[in-house]
Amino acid sequence: MILRTHYSGDIAPELDGKEVTLAGFAHETRDLGGIAFLVLRDRKGLAQITLVKKLLGKDAFKMARSISRESVVQVKGTVKAEAKAPRGFEILPTEVKVLSAAEVPLPLDPTEKVECELDTRLDARFMDIRRPCVLAAFEIESSVLQSLRDYFYIHGMTEVFTPKIVAAATEGGTDLFPISYFEKEAFLNQSPQLYKQMLMSAGMDRVFEIGPIFRAEEHDTRRHLNEAISIDVEVSFANDQDVMELLEGAVAKAYSYVKENCDYQLQVLNLDLQVPKVPFRRITYTEALEMASERAGVTMQWGDDLDTETEKFLGETIGEHYFLTDWPASIKPYYTLPYEDRPEVCRGFDLMHPRMELASGAQRVHDHNLLVKRIEEKGLEPDGFEFYLKAFRYGMPPHAGWGLGLSRLVMTMLKLENIRDAVIFPRDRRRLVP
Ligand code: ATP
Ligand code: MN
Numbered sequence: 001m002i003l004r005t006h007y008s009g010d011i012a013p014e015l016d017g018k019e020v021t022l023a024g025f026a027h028e029t030r031d032l033g034g035i036a037f038l039v040l041r042d043r044k045g046l047a048q049i050t051l052v053k054k055l056l057g058k059d060a061f062k063m064a065r066s067i068s069r070e071s072v073v074q075v076k077g078t079v080k081a082e083a084k085a086p087r088g089f090e091i092l093p094t095e096v097k098v099l100s101a102a103e104v105p106l107p108l109d110p111t112e113k114v115e116c117e118l119d120t121r122l123d124a125r126f127m128d129i130r131r132p133c134v135l136a137a138f139e140i141e142s143s144v145l146q147s148l149r150d151y152f153y154i155h156g157m158t159e160v161f162t163p164k165i166v167a168a169a170t171e172g173g174t175d176l177f178p179i180s181y182f183e184k185e186a187f188l189n190q191s192p193q194l195y196k197q198m199l200m201s202a203g204m205d206r207v208f209e210i211g212p213i214f215r216a217e218e219h220d221t222r223r224h225l226n227e228a229i230s231i232d233v234e235v236s237f238a239n240d241q242d243v244m245e246l247l248e249g250a251v252a253k254a255y256s257y258v259k260e261n262c263d264y265q266l267q268v269l270n271l272d273l274q275v276p277k278v279p280f281r282r283i284t285y286t287e288a289l290e291m292a293s294e295r296a297g298v299t300m301q302w303g304d305d306l307d308t309e310t311e312k313f314l315g316e317t318i319g320e321h322y323f324l325t326d327w328p329a330s331i332k333p334y335y336t337l338p339y340e341d342r343p344e345v346c347r348g349f350d351l352m353h354p355r356m357e358l359a360s361g362a363q364r365v366h367d368h369n370l371l372v373k374r375i376e377e378k379g380l381e382p383d384g385f386e387f388y389l390k391a392f393r394y395g396m397p398p399h400a401g402w403g404l405g406l407s408r409l410v411m412t413m414l415k416l417e418n419i420r421d422a423v424i425f426p427r428d429r430r431r432l433v434p
Pocket of ligand 1: 215359404
């Protein structure tokens with residue numbers, strides 16, 4: 001028997017009379033005596049298999065009606081239009097095979113009738129992802145990546161990979177995971193920032209990288225993990241405004257692509273996706289502080305980082321994606337370019353969804369001496385950055401770029417409560433397995 005000719009989702013009443021072979025999981029079994037139902041589930045949907053003793057033969061019928069839930073099964077049969085069946089058809093099988101039987105009891109119930117604890121779900125993630133609403137998010141995530149890659153190529157960009165095993169911190173301060181690297185100490189990289197900037201000096205002009213970043217922060221929130229996927233972009237001969245346009249375009253493109261290509265998944269998630277309109281609103285840090293001061297009990301000073309409460313307030317007030325621009329140079333990294341005429345303000349920006357930050361970016365410092373000065377002002381040691389600074393001494397184009405968190409983009413797009421719902425095997429303070 002050919003392993004599969006169709007997915008469940010590809011079958012419709014119009015295929016009445018067609019012989020098909022389906023393969024998937026035994027989602028449900030119902031036994032009514034002389035007739036029994038097996039609901040087969042694959043990643044595109046469910047199909048009702050009506051087990052008729054006369055068609056299957058006595059032994060096969062007996063075997064088929066006793067299949068344990070979630071076993072892997074293969075069914076060959078004929079499509080029959082049947083108004084009473086879900087989606088208007090049933091399959092009348094001539095052959096039913098169990099390719100791999102599932103043990104009883106299951107570690108969790110993938111039929112979504114029972115809601116269970118996140119930890120239980122993550123412990124049995126393979127089973128959890130069999131739930132259509134969990135799987136849907138990851139399929140959409142893949143579509144988001146496809147749309148972004150398309151978008152970057154259309155914008156003349158080159159995809160690159162930079163090392164994740166590195167000798168130095170990108171920003172000092174931020175916690176890094178140390179690893180042993182032969183006789184040396186090394187770290188897992190917290191961001192491709194320094195490397196993608198060096199590629200501007202390499203003349204690569206416009207690059208993007210989609211890869212993991214590692215943060216050894218002990219945060220325990222619904223939007224932080226210790227390993228995350230970052231979508232990083234760096235563009236030569238561009239300023240902050242240029243890459244903000246590139247960024248809002250990327251986000252809008254991801255939404256519209258998902259809306260056009262992920263019907264089934266959006267339906268499973270019960271979402272009517274609204275594509276955000278570009279351009280996104282631009283609000284300066286100073287304006288944001290003023291808005292926040294309308295709220296009672298705000299004690300923030302110019303120069304303070306915006307706290308979660310303020311971000312939340314701004315998000316609720318603005319209600320859609322927006323950019324926060326013109327940050328105090330003191331709270332943005334050393335590689336962010338200060339304005340020439342008011343060096344206390346810099347060309348750094350954050351892309352915000354009403355719920356949280358999605359991306360950070362900036363026009364970068366491309367002047368070697370200014371960069372050294374900025375590193376020193378941040379209390380860091382330029383010697384430790386020699387491999388990076390060298391790339392600024394032999395011709396460095398002006399450049400700008402950003403880093404966008406993939407899971408945050410997906411979790412806000414799909415209204416997921418927890419970033420762990422947008423990461424297949426999340427890594428946090430407590431979880432290293434599976
Ligand atoms: P936050 O202020 O939300 O902690 P950040 O400013 O420290 O984030 P950046 O260094 O600006 O993060 O990283 C760029 C983007 O990468 C962030 O906007 C976010 O989307 C994503 N990101 C950063 N850290 C994490 C993390 N620990 N878990 C998930 N995504 C992250
Ligand atoms: Mn940031």
